[in-house]
Amino acid sequence: MPSEEDNLSALSPRDRQVLKEISEGQSNPKKIAEKLEIKEVSVISSAEGLAEKGLIRLDKKVEEVYALTEEGARYAEIGLPERRILEIAGADGVPISKIEDPSLKVGIGWLKKKSWAAVEAGKIKPTGEAPPGKDEEILEALHFQGQTGASAFDPEALKVLKSRGLVEPSTCKSWCFEITDAGRSFFRRSVEDSVTFRWDSISYINQITSDMIKNGNWGGKDVYYKGARHEVRPYDVTLTAERIYPGKMHPYQRLLSWMREIMLEMGFTEIKGEIVQPSYWNFDALFQPQDHPAREMQDTFYLDTKADIPDYATVKEMHERGGEVGSTGWGGTWDPEVARKEVLRTHTTSVTIKYLADHPNPPVKAFSIDRVYRREAIDPTHTPEFEQLEGVIMDENLSFANLLGVLKEFYAKMGFDEVRFRPGYFPYTEPSVEPEVYIEGLGWVELGGAGVFRREVTAPFGIDHPVLAWGLGVGRLAMLRLGLKDLRLLYQSDVGWLRDVPLSTRM
């Protein structure tokens, strides 16, 4: 049990100032921070120390607060869809078919629910009754005053707004300080007994100045300076200091950089290409039939533009009749107009095949790590854009067993010593393989895909030697290595997370 004497010396000047404010009845850290002109976090850290010593009581309150979502903020400005429809409808009403804007259409249901209008014979007829609702009041209040505690509002209306995605809750921590009896008596005694403890003791030096260094007469911790003896006030060196944060590379970028280094070490040349690709490079050059489901617009971001494509005669011939490599081809008619449609690349393979077409002579070892796009709704394990690593080797006399050898080496460098191979399927490789790595606690995890490019893919570009290819979704690896449950955190990062992930995290 430390004596009060210890308590005293352990208090920094800031602690004492904070204790003084609290003893004078100040309970809000923000106000204390403003008065003392220090940071709120500093006040809280002092207060936590004081509370530990039993000098003050510290109450943490967690309150649910609400704020407008982006959509909510918009409606706060322009009005809810149902209100806007009402404005469009006027007193005479309006045919439903006139309400074309999808963001307005959602209002039709609410009009009925709120009995502001009836829908008869395909026409919206206002009932004439549409007083401002509690929901609208809340929107306005949140718009005006920003984040507000839930208790201020009608809970039912709030619930409805939340379900419509117009407001979102979060929790807000607030602090409340109060001096304890021990703190009060400690404080009183320390004032009375100014010999052992003086609040603003001039005999103590806090900050050493340049002048003191040059002109002071220094002993152990004493200095004779400007005609008086001073003591450098000792600190409790075990106390925590204010947190500071270094600038850092993104942890995901560290993983990507590390993988780049592995590829470079293994002798691969890094390649890059355009985000916007004609379907030709993204699909057709890879022998993806033009009616393949993967090409449909529900999986791929198409643009409304068409690109010029190179001389496509050999690709067309391969799709339709199988070229001169003894393939059956897909039959049907290959349409260059379909191949001209531009897409956001769905895989880095579009860049790889173009590079191989430009470099058809062996040996080629190339890799890329870049972002690709899929038409996916965002959820914890899906994002519409993500990174892929892809490597290819083209040389004389390469075999599928060589591919397995490269994969084994690559995964070993990544820290996965146990790798096994299962048959797989990818539209443009044959044979294909799905590598699995053993991860402690998870077992065998499928990580990437690989194969030998089909002859139907390579032959049209005059590539006459086997191309070994493999790819890897890096986001998935990042989730494993960083222990993330939510892929979105990589892209919409929490600054607290970025600050806290140690640089030494083993990737």
Next chain:
Amino acid sequence: MAEGCAPLHEDVIVVSVVRLYYEDLEEMVGASREVIMARIAMMGADIGKSNEEDYVDVEFFPDRPDLYSSEGVARALQGFLDIKVGLPEYQVHPGEVTLKVDSSVESVRPLIGCAVVKDLEFSDPAIESLMDLQEDLHWGLGRNRRKVAIGVHDISRVVPPFTYFAADPSFEFVPLDFDESLSMRDILKRHPKGIGYASILEGFDRYPLITDANGDVLSFPPIINGELTRVVDDTRDLFIDVTGTDPVVYKALNIVVTALAERGGRVESVQVKRPEGDLTFPDLSPARWKVEVEDANRLIGFNLSPEDLAICLERMRFGAQVQGRGLEVLVPPYRADIMHTWDIFEDAAKGYGYDKLVPTLPKTVTVGEPHPFEIRKSDLREIMVGLGYLETMPFTLTSEKTNFVKMRRSVQDQEVTRVLHPISELHTMVRTSILPSILEIFAINQHHPLPQRIFALGDVLARGKTRQDLAAASIHSGADFAEVRSVVDALFRELSIEPEIVASEDGAFLEGRRADLMVNGKKVGSFGEFHPQVLRSFGLDQPAVGLELRWDILWPSGRS
């Protein structure tokens, strides 16, 4: 796990899940479930997570529609487990049924293949398997019925000969699951299947129809069967029609027929009388391929004798006859994936066992070389981190609202790359600038202590071309022009470039506190104090400063 991250198109492949009942499977294969489950993945399958007592869900790849039924899986497993190897033999008995194809179907749905399968005894798993097979084939091979549609009928309810013709949409019959007669036109409007597949018949003024000798309807392909020929518990004899627009129709027929033959059905032929000549279906004769053993050894990287290669292929249910250094390979009639000899060699590798192949590093010697952009990026990253900035990697998809409107920048139509069918109003285009994403990150991080200083390096798109940008911003109560000016100066000092700094018109920043960066007379970026309206539109209430720099044009050819 994150499917969205899978490479090589894995997640957009249509994968079919087949439910295998252990008891049924054990009986068909002739092996215990333990033996089966230990090896099935090495045949080419993903085993689902289901821990059910009596069944397991297994995903097979889309190139193997013959594995979309438990019968097909059992057939493959028998080979793979060395229980029954080589080409499966199927007898086609001459049948009595004929089907006449009228030339009117030529434009709408020209191809049809048919078969009769008799003496079936349907157990529950068998019926479930047949229905699933039909659905999976519609989706996988049939491109959602457009290319291939399959009808299965109780043949005892109708009278051959049958006719396949294109009928007027006013023609009426009772469709499956209805108790009233509807015109074909109304079926497309009112029947769930009609609504679902009407688009396939869009633009045609006559619709395909199969009727019997009395004019009773078997099927309205590719939409719906007639109620009349519904398959029920005691159905024993089936008529199968497969219609479509591509010769893959005949593969689909073979897959269905051989699966039923595996269940003990007696297959009978159907005469299809077409204007261009008669054909007899089903054609269950194997396709013949010639392969060189040397080619297989070279591709796979093993060293097999012709006899050993034949054994590997027979294990995958091919027929194989040694002919010198080559093999004649007989491909089973249900295989739809053999386009090239390498497809056969992959099966040989599976038959050999992927786990028995010896991984061998290739001898290819090359020197690795980083892309010049990445070298630059790493320099820029080092400078920004040294200045105390945290790196972020925001999405490149954004909206016009965020990219332009909230930034007080006018929408520059010719610059913008919009996607045709956005999934959300937040992601309608690829960014032309990174700064908006950085302000968005500030917005979601307001509960963390200030100052916050972050940067991002990455792609932006302008006029459909990828560019390289660096953006950085700082937010705290004291953020001002002097701070960002110092950062800009430090950055360019480290890059050994002297930019010209001139007053800017960029609406994102406050007038009088904004500047453009010019290098060689060309604008490469801008910086300044964000306009309070910009800050407010992102929900921020603290001063912030920022800079954005297009750096790929700073150096000719991207190299120093």
